[in-house]
Amino acid sequence: MNRNFILYLTLMVSFIGALGFSFYFYMKANYYDYQISEATSTYSSLPNYHFVLISEEVDHEYWRLVEEGAKEAEAVYDVYVEYKGPRNSNPEEQVRLLDMAIAAKVDGIIVQALNDEMFTPLINKAVENGIPVITIDTDVPNSSRMTYIGTDNYQSGQIAGQALIEDTNGEAVVGIIANSFSSIHQQLRIQGFKDAVENIEGIQIVAIEESNNSRVRAAEKADKILGEHEEITAFFGTSALDGLGISTSMKALQRQDDIYILAFDSLKETLDLLEQGKVDAVVAQEPFQMGYQSVERMLAIITGQQVQNVYHTNTSIIRKSDLRDWQTKVGVNP
Numbered sequence: 001m002n003r004n005f006i007l008y009l010t011l012m013v014s015f016i017g018a019l020g021f022s023f024y025f026y027m028k029a030n031y032y033d034y035q036i037s038e039a040t041s042t043y044s045s046l047p048n049y050h051f052v053l054i055s056e057e058v059d060h061e062y063w064r065l066v067e068e069g070a071k072e073a074e075a076v077y078d079v080y081v082e083y084k085g086p087r088n089s090n091p092e093e094q095v096r097l098l099d100m101a102i103a104a105k106v107d108g109i110i111v112q113a114l115n116d117e118m119f120t121p122l123i124n125k126a127v128e129n130g131i132p133v134i135t136i137d138t139d140v141p142n143s144s145r146m147t148y149i150g151t152d153n154y155q156s157g158q159i160a161g162q163a164l165i166e167d168t169n170g171e172a173v174v175g176i177i178a179n180s181f182s183s184i185h186q187q188l189r190i191q192g193f194k195d196a197v198e199n200i201e202g203i204q205i206v207a208i209e210e211s212n213n214s215r216v217r218a219a220e221k222a223d224k225i226l227g228e229h230e231e232i233t234a235f236f237g238t239s240a241l242d243g244l245g246i247s248t249s250m251k252a253l254q255r256q257d258d259i260y261i262l263a264f265d266s267l268k269e270t271l272d273l274l275e276q277g278k279v280d281a282v283v284a285q286e287p288f289q290m291g292y293q294s295v296e297r298m299l300a301i302i303t304g305q306q307v308q309n310v311y312h313t314n315t316s317i318i319r320k321s322d323l324r325d326w327q328t329k330v331g332v333n334p
């Protein structure tokens, strides 16, 4: 091959590469700007602030409640909240959305931060670039985020453990199914639960499995646990789809009546199962409040007000007997 041709080829490849890179960064920086102009094209004037809210799964019922809360705050204040998230749980994608929000220079970022390793560097980058960040639902307290709004995840695991002790009179062989072992909120919930039952002689945890935030996976894992430990008398699902998966599996195995199921989150289907006596207790979080308060606090930060390091929303245990009271108390927006 002659030298000129090789030189020509190298130049062409470099040129195409450079063009690709520029296009990528252009798209990255303009992604959110495009979204805001689309979304606000019907407004008579643009809202003062543009916030981005990044969830674990965009179309998940729990996260739609967080979005609803944020949108209610949007209707009260002069802000536009853009709600984003991967289709299926995918921390890499969340971090990519976070990076794009930084490139687009939005006014504030509200993000569920699933682990330190991946999220802290980007949260710090946003703050270094003058963009305030609030963590929601799951926190990375060692990052430069301004505040955290959400459940005290360790304490939610503890109250789950206490509920199990009360409901089983301290006698249970337990299998746990968690969304992901590498997510901080799941680690804290499991730890809180373990600590609560630690000194109860009659309670043993014999298996812990991951569902990858999939109801089908949770059902498969429940099958597997029961296959390997026929002595199991109780299951604890530490995130919204785990309890539903466990319940599906127990139904198929016709064990719904004798196995105790402790689920997380007040999704409609979970509450229906509670009412039918197929789930025994539910740890209820306040996703709507998380969404609403995060927008309020972001505005407080932007307008120079002091915020606390952490704002814990409530977590409570609901059983069939207190379902009506709980529903009345929280109204239509849990």
Ligand code: BGC
Pocket: 056, 057, 060, 062, 112, 137, 138, 179, 185, 213, 238, 239, 240, 241, 242, 264, 265, 285
């Ligand atoms: C958690 C959320 C998670 C959801 C998944 C909830 O319990 O708080 O972070 O995305 O479950 O199903």
